[in-house]
Amino acid sequence: ESRSWDWDSPRCRAELDEIFFRQHDYIQSGTPEHKDFWAFFERFQRFKTKREMSGYDLGLPTDYDARYKINLSVCTKDIEERLGKQHKGGRSSSGPGRQEIAECRLSYLHFLDFTQKQSFNKLAKLRREQKNLPIFQYKGRIIELVRRHPVVVVAGDTGCGKSTQVPQYLLSAGFTQIACTQPRRIACISLAKRVSFESLNQYGSKVGYQIRFETTRTTATKLIFLTEGLLLRQIQQDGELSQYQVLIVDEVHERHLHCDFLLGVLRTLLENRSDLRLILMSATINIKLFSNYFNSAPVLQVPGRLFPIQVTYRPISPEEQVSRSEKLDPRPYLRILQGIDQRYPPEERGDLLIFLSGVTEISTIQEACQIYATHTRRWIILPLHSTLSLAQQDKVFDIAPPGVRKCIISTNIAETSVTIDGVRFVVDSKVKEMSYDPKAKMQRLQEFWISRASSEQRKGRAGRTGPGVCYRLYAESDYDAFAPYPVPEIHRVALDMKSMELGDPLSFVFIDPPPAASIQTAVTYLKDQGALNSQGELTTIGTLLAQLPVDVVIKMLVLGSMFNLVEPVLTIAAALSVQSPFLRSSQQNPDCATARQHLHSNQGDPFTLLNTFNAWQVKGERGGGSRKWCRRRGLEEQRLYEMVNLRRQFKDLLKSQGLLESEDGASSSGSRGQRMERLSERRKLHQLKRDHEQQESSKRKVLRLEEGQEDSSGSDTEDRGRQKKDKEKAGHDLDIQEVKFKLRHDVSELHDAVSACQDLSSRKQALLKLLVCRGLYPQLALPDEHNTARKDSDQVFHTKNKQGVVIHPTSVFANDPEVLHVPEDDGRETKKDSSKHQLLAFVTLLETNKPYLTNCVRVPALQTLLLVANSVDSNADCSRLVVDGWLELEFKLPEEALKILSTALSLRAEWERFLLHQLGHSSVQESSTRKVSRKDLEKLSDGLVRFLHYTEVSYSIRRLTALQTQNLYIGCQAEETTFSGVNALFPGVEAKPDPIKGGLCVTSFFNYNCLSDSRDLYSDCLRAFWTCPNCDLYMPLTPLERMQHEATCRPPGEQQQPEESVSAKTNSSMSSLTRVYHCDICDKDLTLTSTEILKHKRQ
Amino acid sequence: MATSEPPPKLFVCELCGLSSPFSYYGQKPPNTRAIVLLEECFVTKDPFSPDKEKFLILGSTCSVCSKCVCAGADCSLFYTKRFCVQCVNKHLDQFPHQIRAELAKKSCSCPCLTLRARSGRSLRADQ
């Protein structure tokens, strides 16, 4: 039944009129209103058609409600109840009514929506920023290149985003097991943080870092940032480096030797790993060099996004140059501040960054600039160097108020490690750099010509956020004369080469070989450290050092782990590895000095640090209490926390090397209840940490104009300023350090550790000092003999390579030098003789305006030298010893000297045996070394302590002059020196003539009778009757014969060489001095001792 | 170190190109307790929150044209349903005047919408 309906036909309309507009209806047919209706009807229809034409009805509700904008809903308790129809009847009248609940729900929904939008906006912003980086458009190209080529060079200037983006591109392309190396530890941490944030994994472990002993790496980690040194370490353990699929070597243009070395190693490694991908990232300098080194690897060049920087050369005039003794002239720097004020209106923002060499220079310039700043009220002067408290360092990131600029005066820390936004002006001068001086063999601050690479880096700091200006306080010709890249320290690399069995360091194929002389120096350094023996082979200690990322303190740790002195040694090693917790500024503060008094140890600075750490730990309560405790004593709390962390890492390291038994899960024990309690506490702590992290994310304060106006270098003022804030905070704010600390450490375990090293017995202390000293060796200093007559401030010391050094004012010995003096009246015949001479072992020789010894320990001279020195030379009767070619010891009574010498020899032999065993290298040796029992160890430490404490031999000690060292040795003797039947005088060591010094090498460190004063002709006279205390032997013996006997003859109670009788041993050692001598005159081969040969010749 | 695993599913906005891996698509994200979404969404763990259970809605599909769009105000609008900006503009007349006023205000305050999109206008909720 199809009917046609036409709205426009009058018939159809009339039919509708019959229905709607009848005579008695509201509107009647035929009226004007009726006519209006049909007109409206037509318009309305047209409107509807239009809507249908444009698509369809969206079906939106007619009434507006803001709630419709929210795309989520929440099922709360009231809804649950309603759905469950569990109307709990009479809800108390005071509770919320239906309306209140509805209101609250609405707010809640809006809140959820708000948080969604907030996070989404962060994500959108992040993606936008990534898209805007110059490197973004090369993403596809980079991935493609890496897929197709084993080596790719990505070159881009600062700001192009390569360091953060390339690793992410690889991740997103599905690569895993990616390692990205950085020259600096701090960059590893900050990059890992940034990249994990950008790859939306800041709370996961997909991206991690690994430095020194610290790692955030887990099984889920796909991308790891690590130092070049650490990657080298890993190559040593796994030559194939099979744990990685992709290696990114960043900042190759910096040309640190480590990096060059790494590239050399990787070049060989790639031959065996065709699946490995290597990406070199560099600035746009010298790209060809890298590409060529790797078989013309493809290069992708990315333009940078650095804003233009105008460079102005302003060489310092001769009259403003600093002479050696004077302070830095601040005028050139002040002129720059003035110039900026004149040229740039204050509304144009932009801060100033001045690079200087050291703390002294910084405070000089700071002082002068502060006066100018106070006067103009247009500057806030802020220092930046690593000895500042962290709170003070943080200030450089704060914002200056409108119309005021920050002037940051910094060491080279701001060159690469710290990025400060908003810097528009940079002042670069010929900065002194702390470096290892191979000639003087010490750390020293010297005026080095900085490299072009680092002055470019500094310049770049001006163009990060807008166009900038770089003032160079030297001539353009100076710049051209700079070396292209910094001169590196080479000794670590030499050690690596040795342990990786890469053969002679001098023949390694470097991308650009370092000077041969510096490699030679490095090898010498390693020999001094005992890492290489005189033949240049790796020693046991050297092998261990090569596996570990730090040097000096590790020696201490290894030694300490042997003697059950692990706990205090751990603390000392950690304390010497971080910056001193003692704030410099508090030194003049008498209150601090008094409060600190009981922490001081006159044994030396490491012991003061040990006391301090222990006292702080015992204090127990951390948080606000600890902060107060530290402030009272002028301590930087942060450093103590660093020590705790490092200490733990050292401990893990020792455990991982099998040098320390791991405790059997004491912390996991306890009753179920206790465990649950611990668990819930940990959960709470984790929550606190998360809360803190969330809050912390972005807080930049606005600086006060008065900032830095008070005391120039002190953090006291800052402390005082902060005290109030701290107090306010303390109430409700949590102490994040405390939380982190508790999360990381079992507090009770730490307390045990402290009690283990508190109140060291004098016995343990002596041993500990010896270990510390052996760790620090060869860093020894001899007090000047006239110190007793000098003022406290004029005490002078001598090291092997440097005369006239002084003790750093922060050292305990600076205030208490008397403990280093030889006691006045102990019945000495001549002034120089005493049994109480002491030496200082020190951590660094710091050369600033004076050469300073830092972190010193005092040790008994003779005993320590005999136990740790690399070279001890004697004359014929051993009344004169020369140690390490610079210290001469003379004894009144040769018999005493002999006795102590032979004790030292046997102690050292025993010690070495234990050490070998400890390091697990004994297996090849005789099986007897396996029998290292606790009892033997006790005996050894007893022996060492007795030796240290009760050696009462009178001797004199002095530093040899340059002239004296020239004619020190007899030198190679003319006659054939083939010893017949040279028996092992000491286990494992063959005595043989020394071809250079002359004399006889008795052990690796002791050379008998090589000093040129030895009266060999009369050596018969040196035979003296002697009774062996052990075996009742009584006969005339030369000193050497006597020592040989003593080395093998044990007291009756401890016979341990069953295979040889004592007397047989004696005889054999008697004959060991004889050698085959061919006499040309009588044409006979004779077996004679050297004395006999001489006699024979005369006949 | 983690070895290779299946690549994560990627959400990409068809309008602005914003991309991010997502871990869930639907109306009831896991571990969100009582929260129910009123549309099928691409969801991931909120990367800016340390809390594992906090989620983030990346976007969903336009109820009119089925384009996959992000939750950003430059790309889409939710009003009982998800609409991409293109569809919103096409059917503007059907939206209540409050919504239209909001959209107008957004486009009036800055004459150049494309520039806005790049420089990242913050959302109302942020202000």
Ligand SMILES: [Zn+2]
């Ligand atoms: Zn979008």
Ligand SMILES: [Zn+2]
């Ligand atoms: Zn649409």
